[in-house]
Amino acid sequence: MAILPILCYPDPRLHKVAQPVKAVDDRVRAVLDDMLATMYDANGIGLAATQVDVHERIVVIDVSEERDTPLVLINPEITWASDEKQVGDEGCLSVPGIYDGVERSTAVHVRALDREGQPRTIEAEGLLAVCIQHEMDHLMGKVFVEYLSPLKRNRIKTKLLKQQKQAERA
Numbered sequence: 001m002a003i004l005p006i007l008c009y010p011d012p013r014l015h016k017v018a019q020p021v022k023a024v025d026d027r028v029r030a031v032l033d034d035m036l037a038t039m040y041d042a043n044g045i046g047l048a049a050t051q052v053d054v055h056e057r058i059v060v061i062d063v064s065e066e067r068d069t070p071l072v073l074i075n076p077e078i079t080w081a082s083d084e085k086q087v088g089d090e091g092c093l094s095v096p097g098i099y100d101g102v103e104r105s106t107a108v109h110v111r112a113l114d115r116e117g118q119p120r121t122i123e124a125e126g127l128l129a130v131c132i133q134h135e136m137d138h139l140m141g142k143v144f145v146e147y148l149s150p151l152k153r154n155r156i157k158t159k160l161l162k163q164q165k166q167a168e169r170a
């Protein structure tokens with residue numbers, strides 16, 4: 001297992017659209033293991049393959065307190081989303097230090113393949129539902145700051161670019 005570098009907004013690679021996984025094989029399972037290691041190392045609750053510059057429809061999530069309940073979604077599709085929506089603060093490993101409100105459905109049903117390639121349906125609500133929607137946006141090349149006003153988004157872009165330049169110099 002390896003800890004992979006996480007792309008940081010506004011890296012243009014975060015806007016690539018991920019392709020479906022053709023076969024859930026050992027190569028894909030190795031990607032899953034690296035993504036889980038990377039997510040746990042960064043203390044995140046979710047990670048999309050896009051964020052580690054792998055442009056395939058793969059997501060890992062763990063919203064448990066104990067950090068011991070990994071959920072793997074391969075080729076996820078949302079089959080139902082509640083009309084009821086709620087605004088909650090979101091953050092993202094690709095947008096470090098930034099948290100802001102995003103409106104999401106409060107519950108979703110998602111169909112995906114597991115690490116054995118078996119289809120399964122997950123009925124999610126609360127934090128898990130929000131996390132699934134956030135990670136699936138990444139697979140479409142969308143970062144949560146794109147829901148914010150252009151003014152806020154530009155401020156975030158400027159701030160992060162400045163931080164990245166400082167980090168390069170250090």
Ligand code: NI
Binds near residue numbers: 091092093134135138
């Ligand atoms: Ni994210």
